[in-house]
Amino acid sequence: MDVRVAISQKPPVLLDLKATMDRALETLDESVGGGAQLVVFPEAYLPGYPTWIWRLRPGGDMALGNALHAELRNNAVDIAGGGLDPLCEAAAKHGVVVVIGLNEIDSKFSGTTLFNTVVVIGPDGSILNRHRKLMPTNPERMVWGSGDASGLKVVETAVGRIGTLLCWESYMPLARYALYAQNIEIYIAPTWDCGDTWLASMNHIAREGGCWVLSTATALQGADVPESFPERDKLFKDDEWVNSGDAVVVKPFGGIAAGPLHQEKGILYANIDLEAARGSRKPLDVAGHYGRPDIFHLEIDRRPMLPIIFVDDDD
Numbered sequence: 001m002d003v004r005v006a007i008s009q010k011p012p013v014l015l016d017l018k019a020t021m022d023r024a025l026e027t028l029d030e031s032v033g034g035g036a037q038l039v040v041f042p043e044a045y046l047p048g049y050p051t052w053i054w055r056l057r058p059g060g061d062m063a064l065g066n067a068l069h070a071e072l073r074n075n076a077v078d079i080a081g082g083g084l085d086p087l088c089e090a091a092a093k094h095g096v097v098v099v100i101g102l103n104e105i106d107s108k109f110s111g112t113t114l115f116n117t118v119v120v121i122g123p124d125g126s127i128l129n130r131h132r133k134l135m136p137t138n139p140e141r142m143v144w145g146s147g148d149a150s151g152l153k154v155v156e157t158a159v160g161r162i163g164t165l166l167c168w169e170s171y172m173p174l175a176r177y178a179l180y181a182q183n184i185e186i187y188i189a190p191t192w193d194c195g196d197t198w199l200a201s202m203n204h205i206a207r208e209g210g211c212w213v214l215s216t217a218t219a220l221q222g223a224d225v226p227e228s229f230p231e232r233d234k235l236f237k238d239d240e241w242v243n244s245g246d247a248v249v250v251k252p253f254g255g256i257a258a259g260p261l262h263q264e265k266g267i268l269y270a271n272i273d274l275e276a277a278r279g280s281r282k283p284l285d286v287a288g289h290y291g292r293p294d295i296f297h298l299e300i301d302r303r304p305m306l307p308i309i310f311v312d313d314d315d
Contacts, residue, residue, distance in 0.1 A: 001273070020046050052235055163184045186274075190217075199246065
């Protein structure tokens, strides 16, 4: 089965959820016009990755950091409150599968904590999976809470079996193995990382997992940060590349099929053959004939880790 994929690395309107959602819908329309059946967006695309956390002085700039976090919280996506409805409706309209990263607010329990989340939206507009990043990296821990394993799943879609890990989760061997052991065909890694080392890691995963690997960061220049961003000129220079993007498609068992799309604010297209994933696992199937379950044992608790359970009297 051949699948046409589109991987966007276009920049968001940082800290503006409505404007960024509009851009996502425009990008989806453009991708469908290019024949895409699967459309992928970067990590935390709605309403943008909080790149300022890597630029604030450790232990300093607390007032600015708090102000920026408040803006991010006010523009985070409330999935339970229908925050993804426009994108779900567009996916259903076009009959495509969408994978998108977002800043998600926990509206059910704390009403405040944010999560780095990636969702898979089916061609009927339903959310097939929601995965929250298991372990935010370094200063990210001041922005996002840690997710549980309830979304550590490979889901059947109209374009193949899809699993997702966010950024440096791809450096967690057991998380990768959890996806390999669910008959994965397309491994999608929305990220903020880029460059040769990251691309080498994507090649490794394609070889190790015997799957297609799709990855992208956001191609972002300082000039893309809106004028409304607090203390913008203190943190960014218009002509600098904050992130080069480097969208890429890697073949099962390794080898680049398309990209990397370097320092281009565009969409990377590719055609992938799902059968190539299964075929590549003949010599190396780490969750099958190349495994040793008699020696190694992995158990994953995928139950949602709820902060509280209320027992009410219904009478």
